[in-house]
Amino acid sequence: MSVATATPVRVSLxxxxxxxxxxxxxxxxxxxxLVVIATTIKNPEFLFSSDGWRDLLLTPSIVAxxxxxxxxxxxxxSVDLSVGSIVGLSAYLVGTLFVAFPGFPVPLMFGVGIAFGxxxxxxxxxxxxxGKVPAMVITLGTLYAxxxxxxxxxxSNRINASDMPDDFLNLGTQQILSIPVLTIIALxxxxxxxxxxxxxRGGREFYAIGSDPDAAxxxxxxxxxxxxxxxxxxxxxxxxxxxxxAARYGTINSQVGDGFxxxxxxxxxxxxxxxxxxxxxxxxxxxxxxxxxxxxxxxxILGIPDFWQRAVTxxxxxxxxxxxxxxxxRQAKRLVAERDAA
Amino acid sequence: MERxxxxxxxxxxxxxxxxxxxxxxxxxxxxxxALRTADLxxxxxxxxxxxxxxxxxxxxxxxxxxxxxxxxAGTFTLDGKPVDFRTTAEAxxxxxxxxxxxxxxxPDLSVTENVFMGRQPxxxxxxxxxxxxxxxxxxxxxxxxxxxDPDRPAEGLSIxxxxxxxxxxxxxxxxxxxxxxxxxxxxSGVEVDRLFAVARSLRDEGRALMFISHRFDEVFALCDTxxxxxxxxxxxxxxxxxxxxxxxxxxxxxxxxxxLFPKQVAAVGRxxxxxxxxxxxxxxxxxxxxxCAGEIVALAGLVGAGRxxxxxxxxxxxxxxxxTVTVDGKRLAGRSPSIAMxxxxxxxxxxxxKQGLVVDATVSSNITDAIRDTLTRLGLxxxxxxxxxxxxxxxxxxxxxxxxxxxxxxxxxxxxxxxxLAKWLAANPKVLIIDEPTRGIDVGTKSEVHRMMSELxxxxxxxxxxxxxxxxxxxxxxxxxxxxxxxxTATIDRAEATAENVMFAATHASEExx
Numbered sequence: 001m002s003v004a005t006a007t008p009v010r011v012s013l014x015x016x017x018x019x020x021x022x023x024x025x026x027x028x029x030x031x032x033x034l035v036v037i038a039t040t041i042k043n044p045e046f047l048f049s050s051d052g053w054r055d056l057l058l059t060p061s062i063v064a065x066x067x068x069x070x071x072x073x074x075x076x077x078s079v080d081l082s083v084g085s086i087v088g089l090s091a092y093l094v095g096t097l098f099v100a101f102p103g104f105p106v107p108l109m110f111g112v113g114i115a116f117g118x119x120x121x122x123x124x125x126x127x128x129x130x131g132k133v134p135a136m137v138i139t140l141g142t143l144y145a146x147x148x149x150x151x152x153x154x155x156s157n158r159i160n161a162s163d164m165p166d167d168f169l170n171l172g173t174q175q176i177l178s179i180p181v182l183t184i185i186a187l188x189x190x191x192x193x194x195x196x197x198x199x200x201r202g203g204r205e206f207y208a209i210g211s212d213p214d215a216a217x218x219x220x221x222x223x224x225x226x227x228x229x230x231x232x233x234x235x236x237x238x239x240x241x242x243x244x245x246a247a248r249y250g251t252i253n254s255q256v257g258d259g260f261x262x263x264x265x266x267x268x269x270x271x272x273x274x275x276x277x278x279x280x281x282x283x284x285x286x287x288x289x290x291x292x293x294x295x296x297x298x299x300x301i302l303g304i305p306d307f308w309q310r311a312v313t314x315x316x317x318x319x320x321x322x323x324x325x326x327x328x329x330r331q332a333k334r335l336v337a338e339r340d341a342a
Numbered sequence: 343m344e345r346x347x348x349x350x351x352x353x354x355x356x357x358x359x360x361x362x363x364x365x366x367x368x369x370x371x372x373x374x375x376a377l378r379t380a381d382l383x384x385x386x387x388x389x390x391x392x393x394x395x396x397x398x399x400x401x402x403x404x405x406x407x408x409x410x411x412x413x414x415a416g417t418f419t420l421d422g423k424p425v426d427f428r429t430t431a432e433a434x435x436x437x438x439x440x441x442x443x444x445x446x447x448x449p450d451l452s453v454t455e456n457v458f459m460g461r462q463p464x465x466x467x468x469x470x471x472x473x474x475x476x477x478x479x480x481x482x483x484x485x486x487x488x489x490x491d492p493d494r495p496a497e498g499l500s501i502x503x504x505x506x507x508x509x510x511x512x513x514x515x516x517x518x519x520x521x522x523x524x525x526x527x528x529x530s531g532v533e534v535d536r537l538f539a540v541a542r543s544l545r546d547e548g549r550a551l552m553f554i555s556h557r558f559d560e561v562f563a564l565c566d567t568x569x570x571x572x573x574x575x576x577x578x579x580x581x582x583x584x585x586x587x588x589x590x591x592x593x594x595x596x597x598x599x600x601x602l603f604p605k606q607v608a609a610v611g612r613x614x615x616x617x618x619x620x621x622x623x624x625x626x627x628x629x630x631x632x633x634c635a636g637e638i639v640a641l642a643g644l645v646g647a648g649r650x651x652x653x654x655x656x657x658x659x660x661x662x663x664x665x666t667v668t669v670d671g672k673r674l675a676g677r678s679p680s681i682a683m684x685x686x687x688x689x690x691x692x693x694x695x696k697q698g699l700v701v702d703a704t705v706s707s708n709i710t711d712a713i714r715d716t717l718t719r720l721g722l723x724x725x726x727x728x729x730x731x732x733x734x735x736x737x738x739x740x741x742x743x744x745x746x747x748x749x750x751x752x753x754x755x756x757x758x759x760x761x762x763l764a765k766w767l768a769a770n771p772k773v774l775i776i777d778e779p780t781r782g783i784d785v786g787t788k789s790e791v792h793r794m795m796s797e798l799x800x801x802x803x804x805x806x807x808x809x810x811x812x813x814x815x816x817x818x819x820x821x822x823x824x825x826x827x828x829x830x831t832a833t834i835d836r837a838e839a840t841a842e843n844v845m846f847a848a849t850h851a852s853e854e855x856x
Binding site for chain 1: 431432434467468497499
């Protein structure tokens with residue numbers, strides 16, 4: 001047998017820098033920077049007013065948290081359409097509890113929202129994992145079912161800012177070192193989940209299952225358990241999203257979180273999470289959420305009429321998918337060429 | 343002769359305990375028996391071959407050892423201790439690694455991750471030690487003498503390299519038993535040599551290897567012992583030095599076959615299907631043959647020889663680069679199923695449930711599927727017209743169904759096959775191509791399907807039958823075309839066809855066929 005020349009064990013710094021620069025996350029971040037710069041040139045208030053910087057970071061935070069959970073689900077080759085309805089139910093639960101128990105401790109309220117969301121996610125996950133029904137169908141069902149429960153429960157009632165304690169509502173606007181608290185919460189979640197996905201067995205198994213479910217079976221990975229965990233995580237993230245929504249906006253009716261599912265999926269896809277699973281990162285999904293929501297705020301300032309905004313969102317998603325296809329095809333060609341050259 | 347070399351493996355003494363032993367193992371799937379009584383013993387420091395026809399039960403055996411299937415009866419021991427694997431993870435933990443013909447890797451993940459998935463070394467907080475994984479993979483690749491970048495994704499790797507990764511995985515698991523299920527089927531000569539060198543070095547380290555192959559030259563070049571299986575049953579085990587290719591072939595097919603499937607003599611008419619120089623690079627090459635009215639021609643060969651691809655190309659489903667298809671004297675103008683159907687070609691595909699039937703629809707709508715156009719009035723098909731047409735064919739073919747509006751998915755395999763046949767016969771074809779006509783059908787219905795095919799030839803259809811079952815081929819066919827690795831290697835008339843010469847042509851290059 002011929003012995004191949006030893007490959008250096010350490011990855012060179014140069015290739016690390018290159019993979020960082022050429023990554024999808026960097027691309028999305030640059031696109032976001034471009035949009036912000038263009039808008040700021042047109043109207044310096046956008047970034048440099050006292051609220052401008054805050055709103056830039058704050059507005060997409062809630063969708064970003066939901067998108068983190070969504071990304072985990074999509075990476076395992078599923079999809080969670082019910083996230084918006086979970087956000088709504090969780091927000092209304094939070095408001096109702098504050099009305100009933102005005103002295104309810106705020107940190108505990110976060111725990112309640114997260115646990116409630118996780119429970120709803122468990123319903124999704126159990127139906128999908130044990131019922132062997134595609135996630136698209138189950139979560140479409142729970143999208144309507146959860147929203148229906150919400151409407152039946154809320155009716156025409158509305159919870160107002162005056163019903164909730166000030167220290168809770170202040171979280172929605174407060175800043176630490178000029179960074180909004182909600183953004184810090186999103187950032188913490190992002191760091192924890194991103195680390196988990198990249199560095200633990202469990203995290204890598206999400207990618208493996210999404211990349212090839214049959215191979216996962218042959219490798220003896222606990223597929224059912226992983227799928228269940230992904231949906232619980234997505235539910236928990238949406239539950240937290242509901243708490244954040246209540247703190248940020250202070251007004252809760254039966255339509256809270258409506259449409260979040262599409263924004264969260266859109267954010268993940270724009271951020272490079274492949275809709276067929278197996279690749280992408282939660283960081284990409286968060287950047288996707290920031291790009292998606294920031295563009296929506298920038299377009300009016302850039303003088304683009306309201307009714308074009310949705311079209312731009314659509315173009316962004318389609319553009320991202322086309323980009324993915326082109327990159328994937330190029331990579332496949334390159335890999336085959338390398339193989340034939342070897 | 344060279345092939346009788348001992349291949350360097352030590353001669354096995356009979357009193358040694360096998361690393362892995364199966365005795366009297368059986369496995370059924372519903373009414374279909376995949377394994378009757380399988381025996382197998384694998385020893386350390388030895389490469390053991392398992393050979394048999396398609397459907398002999400080799401793959402089922404592998405899946406039982408891999409923990410993918412559970413045996414119905416019999417004993418399974420490792421180092422003399424009984425084991426029961428319920429999952430692939432349990433088999434892996436016990437030291438059994440399987441390398442499949444087409445490895446299943448995670449295309450999006452790196453080579454390193456593929457080797458370690460599910461058992462990555464971890465440190466504090468469950469953090470994966472990526473540097474250690476990478477270093478080990480580099481070491482493994484060096485040891486196997488291959489250059490594969492540990493950081494590249496598995497996507498785009500050749501089958502040979504994917505197998506190397508599976509082997510690397512097995513070594514890093516320290517697997518004592520390595521099972522290779524037809525690993526060489528998709529490899530080039532150089533890649534086969536590389537694989538064999540790796541296999542020999544693994545044997546010399548004291549591992550037990552099992553090698554499934556249809557290529558006898560490889561079996562004789564690599565292995566120390568060989569087990570023959572037939573119809574899910576253990577036949578024999580010999581040291582390679584004590585046996586020969588003709589002996590093995592005889593045991594693989596050994597049975598009396600000619601009386602089982604009597605084909606009625608039919609008047610042979612004009613040529614209805616003429617295929618000339620049909621080629622598709624990498625799939626099949628220069629295929630030419632003719633089927634006349636009243637004839638049944640069998641296309642024999644091993645799975646993967648390109649038979650189904652030829653059939654699908656004739657029908658216009660799969661592409662072909664060059665060559666012509668002529669039906670009843672007229673060359674097909676294009677390559678699409680609708681053109682082939684208009685010309686009078688019908689294809690009964692191998693996978694009934696996926697390609698031949700709408701399993702959720704009724705019997706009558708399935709039967710009339712191919713003639714929908716002629717039943718249409720003002721663009722609508724009425725249930726009444728559908729039923730009356732379906733009734734004709736259902737009764738001709740004796741489809742056993744509660745009612746014509748029963749859902750096809752609820753029928754037995756044999757009756758489903760009749761519905762597919764009825765569907766195509768309703769379209770009144772000239773040429774019937776039928777791929778594995780009796781796969782998964784019980785014995786009683788089998789002979790009915792054969793009788794039907796015989797009758798259809800009798801009324802002047804040209805039938806091209808693809809079959810992996812030698813008795814069926816020998817019993818039904820007026821002529822046997824044998825394919826091997828995309829080439830037509832032999833054409834044998836009914837009178838001369840024997841199990842031995844068909845099997846020989848299917849497994850050896852054409853010049854060796856006398």
